[in-house]
Amino acid sequence: MNKNFILHQAKPEDFEMIEGLLKETALWLKAKGSLQWNGILDGKDNHDTASAILRGEVFYGTVDNELAGMFILWDCQSKWDVTLWGADSSNDFYYLHRLNIKRNKSGMGIPHLMIDAAKEYAKQERKKALRLDCIAENRFLNQMYQQEKFDFIDCVKDVNAGEQINDFNLYQYVIK
Template sequence: MKTYKIRKAEEKEVATIIDLLKEVASWLRNNDINQWGFLLEGGEDEEITEAVINGDTYVACHDDEIIATVTLYSQKSEWDQHVWGTEDDPEALYLHRLAVRPQYMKNGIGKEILNWVDENLKNTIRLDCVAHNPKLCAYYERNGYSLIGTTADGHSKFQKLHEEGSTNESNDITVTK
């Protein structure tokens, strides 16, 4: 049994987070999954940096190693406006860049991060992913997200409503494998 801590990312960790995301993007490419290729060319480095500085990015750590990351925006990004429209929903958080280092994949860490988000942040969670990746779409459905539509440019829109009564009040996630 391993325990991982989730906490807000620190500004000094920006380069590590960008490297982690590029490592995952490379893994995706090497496994013939057409997703996140733009990250390999630095396509979102500035946005990733801003998200860390603004306190929107979280990391999961095992000892002192960052093994996963996720970003949660309380305000719609330009991309979120494209996917979800411009009308604001003050109860919604927009999930971006959930990524687990390849050597830690298939250990339930992503699922535990999603559970932690639901239990600790108490918001409706919205996300989008490429519709042409059925494994990823099925992953979010298995983790309690409902498919609520697909954009004209091929992005599946998922949402999970917060259920009252679930509280964790902890930054620890435990994964048994």
């Protein structure tokens, strides 16, 4: 499958496609009983995806020319990143956000391809590491990031994520 996967940097004309994927993922999370990303369903975009696209921070992957998933990479910390990681003005890191896949591509290894693409992009951009956070109680995501060779850094307790208060695990992948 790897030969059919292509990473694209989103352009303004891709916004509706990206927004549709975010809403699809938010609906799926809600159906599973999660409050995570519920703001998207109410029209709240904490990541200001349209502006992130203009800044070149949104990426999407295709398999056989079909949308497979997307993520956002920030080289400057958001308020959220500062809350979790503490302030860092070095620009040595990319902060990975909103990694998600099309539900009809589940079980096809798309997250691995997306994460590998993010690692490669970070390497090309000469970043020292790729950082991310996830809800501490989400066993699937925590296992996935550990399998992708991210190092567990810390667990930040009782953080208000807007939709809910959770503990968040911090992970970092050192670029080699």
